Amino acid sequence: MLRLVLTLIGVALSGCATGRAGDARDDTPPNVVIVFADDMGYGDLGCYGQTRWRTPNLDRLASGGVRLTNFYAAQAVCSASRAALLTGCYPNRIGLAGALGPRSRVGIGASETTIAEMCRGRGYATAIYGKWHLGDAPEMLPTRHGFDEWFGLPYSNDMWPLHPDLVKLPAESEQRKRGYPALPLYENERIVDAEVTAEDQKTLTKRYTERACEFIARNAERPFFLYVPHSMPHVPLFASAEFEGRSGAGLYGDVIEEIDWSVGRIVAELEKRGLRERTLVFFASDNGPWLSYGDHAGTTGGLREGKGTSWEGGVRVPFIANWPGHLAAGKVIDDPAMAIDVLPTLASALGMPRGDVDGVDLWPLFLTGDDTATQARTLAFYYNANDLEAVRRGRWKLVLQHSYRTLAAKAVSGGTPGSYKQVKSGMELYDLVADPFEIHDQAAAHPEIVESMAREVERFREDMGDNLTGRKGEHRREPGRVSDPVKP
Numbered sequence: 001m002l003r004l005v006l007t008l009i010g011v012a013l014s015g016c017a018t019g020r021a022g023d024a025r026d027d028t029p030p031n032v033v034i035v036f037a038d039d040m041g042y043g044d045l046g047c048y049g050q051t052r053w054r055t056p057n058l059d060r061l062a063s064g065g066v067r068l069t070n071f072y073a074a075q076a077v078c079s080a081s082r083a084a085l086l087t088g089c090y091p092n093r094i095g096l097a098g099a100l101g102p103r104s105r106v107g108i109g110a111s112e113t114t115i116a117e118m119c120r121g122r123g124y125a126t127a128i129y130g131k132w133h134l135g136d137a138p139e140m141l142p143t144r145h146g147f148d149e150w151f152g153l154p155y156s157n158d159m160w161p162l163h164p165d166l167v168k169l170p171a172e173s174e175q176r177k178r179g180y181p182a183l184p185l186y187e188n189e190r191i192v193d194a195e196v197t198a199e200d201q202k203t204l205t206k207r208y209t210e211r212a213c214e215f216i217a218r219n220a221e222r223p224f225f226l227y228v229p230h231s232m233p234h235v236p237l238f239a240s241a242e243f244e245g246r247s248g249a250g251l252y253g254d255v256i257e258e259i260d261w262s263v264g265r266i267v268a269e270l271e272k273r274g275l276r277e278r279t280l281v282f283f284a285s286d287n288g289p290w291l292s293y294g295d296h297a298g299t300t301g302g303l304r305e306g307k308g309t310s311w312e313g314g315v316r317v318p319f320i321a322n323w324p325g326h327l328a329a330g331k332v333i334d335d336p337a338m339a340i341d342v343l344p345t346l347a348s349a350l351g352m353p354r355g356d357v358d359g360v361d362l363w364p365l366f367l368t369g370d371d372t373a374t375q376a377r378t379l380a381f382y383y384n385a386n387d388l389e390a391v392r393r394g395r396w397k398l399v400l401q402h403s404y405r406t407l408a409a410k411a412v413s414g415g416t417p418g419s420y421k422q423v424k425s426g427m428e429l430y431d432l433v434a435d436p437f438e439i440h441d442q443a444a445a446h447p448e449i450v451e452s453m454a455r456e457v458e459r460f461r462e463d464m465g466d467n468l469t470g471r472k473g474e475h476r477r478e479p480g481r482v483s484d485p486v487k488p
């Protein structure tokens with residue numbers, strides 16, 4: 001009898017849990033919009049403390065939804081970060097690392113499932129307007145990974161023969177001559193502009209936005225997934241004529257204000273089509289600011305270091321989730337979460353299987369503050385090909401011995417980068433609640449926490465390997481590879 005009662009309680013409880021999530025799982029699943037900034041810092045938005053320029057649309061998105069204060073990119077570099085966002089897996093799990101260059105020979109493996117493929121499986125229209133950066137070979141393009149439509153750049157806007165850093169070099173410079181191929185602009189699998197110029201770059205934010213709004217209008221009667229990975233504020237910076245000089249805080253401020261305009265424009269289009277309550281909007285950045293660019297880089301809000309490091313300034317980024325009538329307004333969540341959680345969270349909202357992913361479902365956290373999943377797990381911060389540099393669990397971050405880049409001198413202004421030098425960390429322990437700026441190493445004071453987290457480190461080394469300690473890892477998967485041309 002007791003067993004029967006307990007079973008009934010169990011059924012009732014699981015029924016409750018399903019009922020709560022049921023909000024997100026009714027017969028018409030939400031449209032999904034993800035706006036993703038490139039190299040935007042944790043401190044770049046008004047709702048994260050920025051005062052030099054204005055981001056009213058993003059601030060409104062945060063005050064009308066959920067804002068995360070401990071959200072992480074999976075790695076502090078473009079391609080690896082995007083691989084994680086779109087697949088729910090650590091990038092090193094699926095064989096991707098760094099920032100892929102032009103003519104890359106790798107991309108997302110055909111057996112991985114992207115958010116776009118998951119949405120398409122639910123009958124969604126899918127589109128990406130912006131920077132892809134997960135392989136530029138035909139079989140690696142977004143149209144081969146679940147997107148019906150694409151307009152944008154195949155990789156970063158600085159992989160460009162007209163990059164100011166290259167153009168200023170003497171004509172005979174080897175570096176300049178080696179340079180980059182002309183930067184192409186794609187529409188689906190067709191190059192529609194073979195040589196993107198500076199004037200073209202000024203219009204990218206606006207053109208991605210116009211495409212996004214047109215897609216919303218065209219798909220108002222069916223569910224859709226819209227992904228807008230802006231090329232900005234990655235250097236070299238460009239804003240349209242309407243925004244140049246508008247912020248009063250330099251070109252970087254102008255660029256951020258145009259991205260904020262873009263978000264406002266997309267939200268206005270959703271409202272105009274009567275889709276606001278049917279659309280879940282996420283906003284995030286792919287990694288922290290590129291600090292060597294000085295006043296052409298964003299701000300970490302005081303977090304340590306920036307892009308290209310596993311310190312908080314490199315990996316901690318803004319994250320906003322907004323869905324009126326479904327997610328509470330003005331909720332601020334301090335639990336650690338990562339871009340690998342986005343796919344499983346959307347899977348929950350769409351009632352789709354999440355597949356073999358590394359992330360966890362954030363719906364319980366978003367809806368009720370249930371932090372069971374996020375507090376129990378440990379997050380890994382890998383960098384380079386497969387270096388395990390740090391782990392975080394709850395309030396603690398264990399930094400492992402590794403070398404990292406730090407500014408060698410004060411950054412130069414006006415878009416010219418300063419130089420970095422490599423320095424070494426020890427094994428260090430930080431309490432990110434008491435010490436978010438990673439100043440006070442607590443390793444000596446808390447050996448039991450170091451020991452406990454070292455076991456988690458060992459678990460990651462067994463699972464995904466670690467080049468710093470010569471570990472291969474049992475469960476890494478191969479990336480997609482470009483097939484070799486048939487030899488005559």
Ligand SMILES: [Ca+2]
Pocket residue numbers: 038039077078234286287
């Ligand atoms: Ca980036």
